[in-house]
Amino acid sequence: MSRYLAGRDIPAIGQAPRALEPVLGAVLSGVNRLPPRWADRIYAASGVSEALPPTRLGEVDSDRLASWVVDHYPRRRYPVVFIGSSNGALVHLAAALGAPWLPQTLLIPVRRRGVDRDDPQAEMECGRAPAARLLAANPDLVLHHMHDPNQDRLMIAGMSYFRVKWRRLPDAYRRFLRDHLESGGVVVSVECGLSWPVTRLGPRHVFQFGALGGASAAEYHAGGPRVADLLRRYGAERSTWRPPEPDEQAPEAEWGFEPELLVDLDEAAKQHRFSLRRMKFDHPEQLSPLVADQYRAWYAQRGLPTGRLLVESFLLLEPWWTLRTGSVPFWMAFNTEGSHRALRDYLDTRTFDEIRLMLFSHGTESIGLMGIEGWQELVARAQQRGMLLGVDRRAFPRDFAGLVRAHRELSEVRPCWELPTPHRLAEVEPSLWERIG
Secondary structure (H helix, E strand, O other), rough: HHHOOOOOHHHHOOOOOHHHHHHHHHHHHHHHOOHHHHHHHHHHHHHHHHEEEEHHHHOOOOOHHHHHHHHOOOOOOEOOOOOOOOOHHHHHHHHOOOEEEEEEEEEEEEOOOOOOOOOOHHHHHHHHHHHHHHOOOOOOOOEEEEEEOOOOOOOHEEEEEEEEEEEEOOHHHHHHHHEEEEEEEEEEEEEEEEEEEEEEEOEEEEEEEEEOOOOOOHHHHHHOHHHHHHHHHHOOOOOOOOOOOOOOOEEEOOOOOOHHHHHHHHHHHHOOOEEEEEEOOOOHHHHHHHHHHHHHHHHHHHOOOEEEEEEOOOOEEHHHHHHHHHOEEEEEOOOHHHHHHHHHHHHHOOOOOEEEOOOOOOOOOOOOOOOOHHHHHOOOOOEEEEEEEOOOOOOOOOOEEEEEEEHHHHHHOOOOOOOOOOOOHOOOEEEEHHHHH
């Protein structure tokens, strides 16, 4: 989002300069050709290299994290600022409005050893001490220790996922609103109501086993044929998981909104005299068809073609090239059967001349993964041209080069148009707000 507002695209998902993109693509293509067990180890090692040692959790400063977020954005006045849940479709709405998005949730990966990834009870106990250090130093954070041996199977081999949510408006966010929101501007709270069963470990600490994706909460906690098959395929010495008993529902770790933040947002709105508007929805992908249709309407108003669809997956997002190529963005939360169904339902009632689809590879033959054939079936619905962008069909879901190739292939799409001037919030279709909240 910050790169778009600075007039830049995102080669290599922001991890390398454009000049190194061909080299990085070639290296990752080589990883694709390795035996799966070696490719898996390299993928897992890349994640662990970014994780914090557990002894350093007490050094984490939540306001420094918030300052790191706002420091990405160009220093100018904005008519709108979004704050809250992570959402790819929301990124495209914000881009069209020229508006920053300040996340409520951040991921802090934490190194750990000696824990079987299929033993959620041991994972929970291992996280208690580092969690206590983190929370003692940051009273404005809520910690969701998330553990998903289905979709995150490779990454959690050597690290824990600590997702933190601000329950208070951090000072850096408050300063950003004071200094960079236009007089009479609007702050939109982005509130995904998705919840998940959790085990309460403290007033600001929960353990979440499983996550939104291909397996249901019931399968994570009670097992079933698909769980047994996954564990068998990966050589686990068990046929089900035995997680701690959940005792409440909480905002889902990755996507859900912590409503306590609204107290400070309301107070800041009164203090700094801005309007506060709430955008509420039940599921991350609920925004996707609404934002896609909004883009289509805006293109029609500008006299541009409306028949080019770009389907994005998880963190594979490109707001700059979306608008340059006049593409209608449809964002999927992941690469699962549920995301496939959401896109299929959208295409059941709309036609497009061109359909391009990017697929995030997470390296695991996980429960609920939709295979390449299913995605090819959907892009084949294009009236003229349908394709998978940057996808190595033989390597997916271990197609690590796809993280680089998708951007390169999208940047070659023609024709292109100049970036439009930002739309006004008043131009967002009333039906979108009415249908969301």
